[in-house]
Amino acid sequence: MVREVTADNAWRHLQAFQRIADRNNGIRASGTNGHLESAAYVEGRLRAAGYRTTRQPFTHxxxxxxxxxxxVVAPSARTLHPLVARFSANTPAGGLTARLAVVPTGTDATPGCEASDYAGADYRGAIALIAAGGCTNTVKQRTAAEAGAAAALINTNNPNPDMILRTRLTAADVRIPVASIGRGEAEALAADAARGPVTLTVDLRGRARTVTTFNVIAETPTGRADNVVMLGAHLDGVTEGPGINDNGSSSAMELETALQLARHFKQVRNKVRFAWWGAEEHGDLGSGAYVAALTEREKADLALYLNFDMIGSPNYARMVYDGDDSDHEGAGPGPEGSAQIEKVLTDFHGSRGLPTVGRDFDGRSDYGPFIAAGIPAGGETSGSNLIKTEQWARLFGGRAGQSLDWCYHQACDDLRNVNRTIFGQLGAGMAWATGRFALSTGGVVPDDPAERARQRAAAKHGLARPAADTE
Structure with missing residues (x-):
């Protein structure tokens, strides 16, 4: 499998996703024609290889x-570039004009999260400028609203001063209009406010709607149906760009892995199920809908889940999901078997002289619903807007202090954004794990589904992770 699943062949699928985005306003987001055409491309290739594909619809x-x-209206006029939050409250048509009020940060690790952050200043009717971090942006805007703010601008706080990442709010708890802005603009506004009063006008409006979309599912016709190995990658992108690294890279490599596995149907001992998730960018909704629809028996039959999200990042780190969280501070371990999945992948890369680092299970991808259900999970990623450390730069090269993907959720996330070296290396890991688990899950999880069900019930992990609110 490793020799058969090549980066060159997978690259052709990535090129197809780019062409689809190009003819669909530059996007492949859930609920758009770009996503529909991407799914049709995947399904067509799978059916030609002998798979039966199904669509699992859901609404969101x-x-x-x-x-x-x-x-900026005063003291000197200039244009700002806010990105309205998903599910934001609306300003009046034509905008809201108000004074700027900067929420102080100092050494506070939770800026704008607590009422005390607003003590000593008047935020009534103001547009609050809030630093990132410490709590969800939904909490930030609620706390700002309780202090009297009329709207909030939240600093993306990325090393790239022009990068703006859209935030997603919890609709039921939205109080005021909210937008994110880049670090450069946030710092300029804070400097202006330090010199004297600043007046802004912001026009932030949107409209809620219900979308019907779907997951694409395919599985081998051979192999044990009570010991299923599952792979998943989200097929949808964001509305800001074509989503070629995020997550066309993993979707393309998963497709090539499935196509090459089709040549070995007779050798497959455990059924392998492939998923291309919808609406991951809205909070892992496709994978959540899938897991929610499983019966207890179907959950027991699912031996493990492998997740792949962004495997071609230009400033990459070679990351394997951290199944036991033993080597660094993080969000916690995965269910029993997750550490063993991690070892399978790290041992493979190690055998090729390629170091890896752990990636926390922090709720930022489609493994979340699986680990919440007690299903062992693992997989690979090359990174999103995480900042490359000096240690990682020594291990992998690249630029310390910068995002692992400096085009994350931007219009520049196109073919030119994908690093073919890490794309091929993590693709080889995907192929290796797929072939290994298609033959045996021994040493990772019990082969008997009844024993797995007992093990999972005894563990009672409760490992649900909140989805990140930066899209």
Missing amino acids: ADFDFLASSGR
Whole structure:
């Protein structure tokens, strides 16, 4: 499998995703024609290889962006570039004009999260400028609203001063209009406010709607149906760009892995199921819908889940999901068997002289619903907007202090953004793990589904991770 699943062949699928985005307003987001065409491409290739494909439909709340603009009115006029949050409250048509009030940060690790952060200043009717981090942006805007703020601008706080990452709010708890802005603009606004009063106008409006979308599922016709090995990658992108690294890279490599596995149907001992998730960018909704629909028996029959999300990042780290969280501070371990999945992948890369680092299970991808259900999970990623450390730069090269993917959720996430070296290396890991587990899950999880069910019930992990609110 490792020799058969090549980066060159998978690259052709990535090129197809790019062409699909190009003819669909540059996007492949859930609920758009770009996503529909991407799914049709995947399904067509799978069916030609002998798979039967199914679509699992589900609905979810979405948000049409109607207005997202801003400007400094005084002391000197200039244009701002706010990105309205998904499910934000609306300003009046034409915008809201108000004074700027900067929420102090100092050494506070939770800026704008607590009422005390707003003590000593008047935020009534103001547009609050809030630093990132410490709590969800939903909490930040609620706390700002309780202090009297009329709107909030939240600093993306990325080393790239122009990068703006859209935030997603919990609709039921939205109080005021909210937008994210880049670090450069946030710092300039804070400097202006330090010199004297600043007046802004922001026009932030959108409209909630319901979208019907789907997951694409395919599985081998051979292998044990009570010892299923599952792979997943989200097929949808964001509305800001074509989503070629995020997550066309993993979707393309998963497709090539499935196509090459089709040549070995007769050798497959454990059924292998492939998923291309919808609406991951809305909070892992496709994988969540899938797991929610499983019966207890179907969960017991599912031996393990492998997740792949962004495997071609230009400033990459070679990361394997951290199944036991023993080597660094993180969000916690995965269910029993997750550490063993991690070892299978790290041992493979190690055998090729390629070091890896752990990646926390922190709720930022489609493994979340599986580990919450007690299903062992693992997989690979090359990184999103995480910042490359000096240690990682020594291990992998690249630029310390910068995002692992500096085009994350941006219009520049196109073919030119994908690093073919890490794309091929993590693709080889995907192929290796697929072939290994298609033959045996021994040494990782019990072969007997009844024993797995007992093990999972005894563990009672409760490992649900909240989805990140930066999209």
